[in-house]
Amino acid sequence: MSISRRKFLQSLAAGLLGGGAPLAAATSEGRSSRREEAARLAEAALDAARTAGAGYADVRVLFSESEVLSAREERIENVEVSASSGLGVRVLVNGVWGFSSASVLDPAHASACSRSAVEMAKSNRALATQRVELERVEARIDRWRVPIEQDPFSIPLDQKAEELLGINAAARAAGAPFCRSFFLFVRQEKFFASSGGSFLEQLFFRTYPRLTVTATDPGTGRFANRSSFLPPRAAGYEYIRLHDWKQEARQAAEDASRKLKAKPVAAGKKDLVLHPTNLWLTLHETIGHSTELDRAFGYEAGFAGTTFVKPADRGHLRFASEIVTVMADRDQPGGLATAAYDDDGMPARYARFPIISRGRFENFQMAIGQSRWIGLPHSNACSFAEGHAYFPIQRMPNISLQPSQQDVSLEELIAGVEDGVYIVGDGSWSIDQQRKNFQFGGQLFYEIRKGKLGEMLRDVAYQSTTVPFWNACDGLGGVKEYWLGGTLSCGKGQPVQSAPVSHGAVPARFRGIQILNTGRGI
Amino acid sequence: MILSEGEARELGTKLLSYSRAETAVAEISGWSRLNVRLACNTVTTDGEDEGFHCRVESSFGKRRGEAAGNKADPNDLAALVRRSEEVARVSPEDPEFLPPPGAQTYPPAKGYSSEAARLSAKDLAEKGQTVLAAAQAKRVVGAAFLECESSFSAYTATTGLWVFQQATRLQYTVSARTRDGEGAGWAASAAYSPNEISLPVLVERAMEKALRSRHPQPLAPGSYTVLLEPSAVCDLVGMLLFSLHARPADEGRSFLSRPGGKTALGETLFSDLISLRSDPEDAVAPGSIYSTDGLPATPRVWIDQGKLQELIRPRFWAQEKKAPTIPEPTNLLLSGSDRSTEELIQRIDRGVLVTRLWYIRTVDPRTLLLTGLTRDGTFWIEKGKIAHPVNNFRFNESPVTLLKNALALGKPEATVGSEVDDLPARVPALVAKEFTFSSVSQAS
Numbered sequence: 031m032s033i034s035r036r037k038f039l040q041s042l043a044a045g046l047l048g049g050g051a052p053l054a055a056a057t058s059e060g061r062s063s064r065r066e067e068a069a070r071l072a073e074a075a076l077d078a079a080r081t082a083g084a085g086y087a088d089v090r091v092l093f094s095e096s097e098v099l100s101a102r103e104e105r106i107e108n109v110e111v112s113a114s115s116g117l118g119v120r121v122l123v124n125g126v127w128g129f130s131s132a133s134v135l136d137p138a139h140a141s142a143c144s145r146s147a148v149e150m151a152k153s154n155r156a157l158a159t160q161r162v163e164l165e166r167v168e169a170r171i172d173r174w175r176v177p178i179e180q181d182p183f184s185i186p187l188d189q190k191a192e193e194l195l196g197i198n199a200a201a202r203a204a205g206a207p208f209c210r211s212f213f214l215f216v217r218q219e220k221f222f223a224s225s226g227g228s229f230l231e232q233l234f235f236r237t238y239p240r241l242t243v244t245a246t247d248p249g250t251g252r253f254a255n256r257s258s259f260l261p262p263r264a265a266g267y268e269y270i271r272l273h274d275w276k277q278e279a280r281q282a283a284e285d286a287s288r289k290l291k292a293k294p295v296a297a298g299k300k301d302l303v304l305h306p307t308n309l310w311l312t313l314h315e316t317i318g319h320s321t322e323l324d325r326a327f328g329y330e331a332g333f334a335g336t337t338f339v340k341p342a343d344r345g346h347l348r349f350a351s352e353i354v355t356v357m358a359d360r361d362q363p364g365g366l367a368t369a370a371y372d373d374d375g376m377p378a379r380y381a382r383f384p385i386i387s388r389g390r391f392e393n394f395q396m397a398i399g400q401s402r403w404i405g406l407p408h409s410n411a412c413s414f415a416e417g418h419a420y421f422p423i424q425r426m427p428n429i430s431l432q433p434s435q436q437d438v439s440l441e442e443l444i445a446g447v448e449d450g451v452y453i454v455g456d457g458s459w460s461i462d463q464q465r466k467n468f469q470f471g472g473q474l475f476y477e478i479r480k481g482k483l484g485e486m487l488r489d490v491a492y493q494s495t496t497v498p499f500w501n502a503c504d505g506l507g508g509v510k511e512y513w514l515g516g517t518l519s520c521g522k523g524q525p526v527q528s529a530p531v532s533h534g535a536v537p538a539r540f541r542g543i544q545i546l547n548t549g550r551g552i
Numbered sequence: 553m554i555l556s557e558g559e560a561r562e563l564g565t566k567l568l569s570y571s572r573a574e575t576a577v578a579e580i581s582g583w584s585r586l587n588v589r590l591a592c593n594t595v596t597t598d599g600e601d602e603g604f605h606c607r608v609e610s611s612f613g614k615r616r617g618e619a620a621g622n623k624a625d626p627n628d629l630a631a632l633v634r635r636s637e638e639v640a641r642v643s644p645e646d647p648e649f650l651p652p653p654g655a656q657t658y659p660p661a662k663g664y665s666s667e668a669a670r671l672s673a674k675d676l677a678e679k680g681q682t683v684l685a686a687a688q689a690k691r692v693v694g695a696a697f698l699e700c701e702s703s704f705s706a707y708t709a710t711t712g713l714w715v716f717q718q719a720t721r722l723q724y725t726v727s728a729r730t731r732d733g734e735g736a737g738w739a740a741s742a743a744y745s746p747n748e749i750s751l752p753v754l755v756e757r758a759m760e761k762a763l764r765s766r767h768p769q770p771l772a773p774g775s776y777t778v779l780l781e782p783s784a785v786c787d788l789v790g791m792l793l794f795s796l797h798a799r800p801a802d803e804g805r806s807f808l809s810r811p812g813g814k815t816a817l818g819e820t821l822f823s824d825l826i827s828l829r830s831d832p833e834d835a836v837a838p839g840s841i842y843s844t845d846g847l848p849a850t851p852r853v854w855i856d857q858g859k860l861q862e863l864i865r866p867r868f869w870a871q872e873k874k875a876p877t878i879p880e881p882t883n884l885l886l887s888g889s890d891r892s893t894e895e896l897i898q899r900i901d902r903g904v905l906v907t908r909l910w911y912i913r914t915v916d917p918r919t920l921l922l923t924g925l926t927r928d929g930t931f932w933i934e935k936g937k938i939a940h941p942v943n944n945f946r947f948n949e950s951p952v953t954l955l956k957n958a959l960a961l962g963k964p965e966a967t968v969g970s971e972v973d974d975l976p977a978r979v980p981a982l983v984a985k986e987f988t989f990s991s992v993s994q995a996s
């Protein structure tokens with residue numbers, strides 16, 4: 031492994047490092063200096079790991095920055111900037127993993143970190159009744175970055191604060207007594223090096239704007255919330271700039287006020303039309319998590335849970351109706367899991383695969399070392415670690431419901447419903463540990479009568495079981511209706527890790543789904 | 553990275569000496585963590601993490617800015633202070649800004665054990681053997697997460713405020729599934745000291761639950777008397793505790809709001825069996841000695857024999873309402889009795905025993921209606937005995953209703969919930985009537 035590292039350092043010195051999409055700031059002194067620093071640390075860590083007895087080792091060096099600005103009514107509540115860096119070393123010693131991390135970045139600490147990781151693996155050797163075996167990952171030296179138009183960190187903080195105050199003012203002018211809003215920006219440089227000879231440099235940006243408006247009725251003590259629908263994305267400041275926030279704030283204020291007077295839903299089985307701002311989360315919980323191979327083999331039994339999907343179900347299970355195809359990817363523009371490589375160093379092209387094809391379950395998501403469990407030659411680039419102090423585990427790539435081949439509109443889906451409910455925006459969500467029984471809410475609910483949208487409803491949730499639910503899907507919107515949702519905080523693993531992931535979806539219609547009335551007295 | 557009080561004070565003093573702001577606050581913390589994870593009767597992952605975190609808040613007049621980093625080097629700390637000042641200078645004035653509090657008096661920190669701080673990776677590996685040996689003996693598939701942490705934290709301000717504490721935390725979670733996948737069990741606890749947590753007890757409990765929960769009989773959803781074991785109580789009562797905020801109640805956007813701008817403070821909302829406290833000096837589950845804004849976390853009774861006594865009220869809102877400042881609680885203590893879980897079961901004619909809850913989310917903030925599921929051991933109780941395992945359920949219930957319907961409490965014990973898992977908690981099992989299971993979950 032050290033030969034590869036030395037070659038890498040030589041190529042750095044000669045300015046030969048390249049490949050992949052060019053880094054806009056690759057020539058800047060700062061970035062180049064970080065690359066050299068990461069390479070030195072990686073070399074020290076990998077050499078120490080090999081010397082200490084590791085058969086395989088990889089190291090992640092991360093430099094992260096974030097900004098959070100939050101506003102409440104007419105005041106900026108908080109402006110916080112944060113910067114952190116560190117490295118994590120993962121080693122495989124006689125088929126047992128060891129992991130250690132450090133936040134002091136110098137070669138001595140990197141070496142010590144590797145030795146600790148090897149010691150950890152040796153300490154736990156007696157606990158290993160199964161040995162980890164890894165497939166060979168092709169060595170790569172590459173660079174990549176999330177394409178953005180405007181670096182959010184280049185925008186002055188006072189300008190961002192003014193923008194937030196303007197959003198809140200618009201909501202308040204539209205009659206909402208309360209409005210909270212925030213902007214979150216993340217920039218993360220991630221360097222990956224492995225004993226297999228890879229050295230990968232990736233630069234990520236994530237931007238998350240959000241507002242929540244509350245309307246109250248002091249006479250009755252009732253209140254109602256409405257949040258913005260825009261999800262976090264892998265994007266720059268243009269994501270905020272191109273959205274009409276003041277209009278969204280006014281609309282949110284109006285919606286929240288209407289929710290106060292909305293009609294309680296009548297519980298029972300009804301047809302359901304879900305807007306993609308709602309469906310992305312249902313897709314995430316029911317299809318995303320149920321098709322993780324580590325869950326199928328019991329590796330998450332103690333925490334996140336197992337899954338109803340069995341290894342033998344590949345190619346057989348009728349997961350959904352024939353119109354449903356769900357694809358994984360790591361190349362969708364704006365996708366939070368979009369990357370050139372996963373955290374095992376696997377190229378993103380392996381992450382483009384069908385999970386469900388025309389209703390049939392096709393394949394699981396896998397991290398390195400897992401594909402052999404089901405007789406496949408390699409993983410499909412589904413590994414991620416939240417930060418330098420986290421062991422990489424199997425996590426979702428972007429997972430998206432494919433649009434209808436036909437040009438079907440939302441209105442056409444609604445037109446096919448005699449008695450139903452239309453839901454916009456995500457609300458409450460909960461699902462069991464085998465991903466069967468779920469219950470989801472939303473933000474805005476409307477009755478559908480004889481193919482037309484009717485009155486606004488309140489106290490709505492839908493409850494179903496994953497396979498019957500997806501088999502009840504009989505209508506999908508076309509490509510013009512496609513919308514990319516997502517979250518920054520999908521939790522899994524122990525210690526629990528957050529992962530960013532996006533899910534594309536189109537409006538979809540489901541027949542005969544149980545609608546709950548969640549109104550209660552206390 | 554662990555600092556002694558002297559080292560932390562030196563660092564804090566140096567940090568504040570860099571400040572050119574009118575006021576500055578610094579929070580510094582460091583930790584050393586070890587973990588090992590088991591599943592499928594083998595080790596899966598492990599880890600070691602040494603970390604440091606520093607947050608600086610600077611203010612000029614009512615302009616305020618924060619900066620945070622993970623480096624303890626003096627140059628990095630000086631840069632952090634400067635960055636927080638830059639942020640403050642460009643931030644709009646905050647009309648709710650209050651300067652940091654001055655020097656305070658704190659209770660003694662109780663949550664540190666030198667024995668816990670000395671635990672090594674080899675010690676954790678030995679504990680892992682306890683789990684695997686039992687799994688083999690009982691012919692179940694074992695899983696566990698064993699974690700130990702030693703940490704320090706300090707809060708200091710240019711106003712003279714200084715507080716420091718060291719803490720340790722051990723958290724053991726044990727799960728077991730029968731080989732046919734039909735039965736599942738779980739047990740977990742957390743403690744600051746190895747003397748307050750017994751891995752063999754947790755192992756026995758989780759594996760026995762797994763073996764007893766095989767072949768569940770169907771039970772229809774509906775309204776049942778329930779016996780919630782401490783973990784389930786921790787989740788539901790913990791979510792209630794952190795909803796006891798004065799400001800949203802006063803503003804008319806809380807389940808505690810009442811028409812005409814009034815609140816439920818002072819109302820008897822719950823059964824008179826229910827008293828909910830926090831006390832950083834609790835002997836079993838001690839909490840942090842400081843809370844919001846570095847204020848002391850003093851003993852407090854939130855609910856006294858069913859009556860809502862206190863609401864969390866930060867300094868600004870306290871000033872607005874001319875009411876006392878009430879910082880957030882740092883632990884969770886629910887009243888109980890001397891009765892064992894077995895004695896509680898004996899008092900139930902027909903009901904459902906719930907080991908733990910899972911994936912709990914708020915459905916309606918107006919009633920604090922929560923939904924979630926039972927998991928890892930759900931049993932039918934008949935005529936004072938556990939009759940047989942039953943299917944899992946989804947519930948839709950408010951903790952307000954749960955505590956109103958409380959019929960009996962067991963002996964409080966240290967526990968962790970699925971959602972409320974990082975707050976020191978000592979709570980009992982709880983029997984309540986009319987708990988709403990809204991649908992069946994076929995998950996096992």
